[in-house]
Amino acid sequence: MPLGKINYLMLLLGAVVIAVxxxxxxxxKNVDGVFALFVSPFTLLGSYAWIIFALLYxxxxxxxxxxxxx
Numbered sequence: 099m100p101l102g103k104i105n106y107l108m109l110l111l112g113a114v115v116i117a118v119x120x121x122x123x124x125x126x127k128n129v130d131g132v133f134a135l136f137v138s139p140f141t142l143l144g145s146y147a148w149i150i151f152a153l154l155y156x157x158x159x160x161x162x163x164x165x166x167x168x
Contacts (some may be wrong), residue, residue: 101153108152115145 119141126133 102157104157105152105155108155109149112145112149112152115141115148119145 119138123131123134123138128134
């Protein structure tokens with residue numbers, strides 16, 4: 099399976115933050131508002147970067163020590 103449970107949870111978190119950011123901009127209904135100009139660009143950019151990270155993230159293998167030779 100290419101993506102694990104943690105990847106899907108991270109994707110879900112990013113999608114929720116994006117939806118909330120767009121929703122708050124819609125509720126504010128002011129192009130020059132504080133949220134639309136200052137808060138939302140950072141949350142959206144961070145969320146999109148988080149989604150890319152979630153797609154590329156691979157957890158370390160448990161119980162495997164790369165320094166040990168068997």
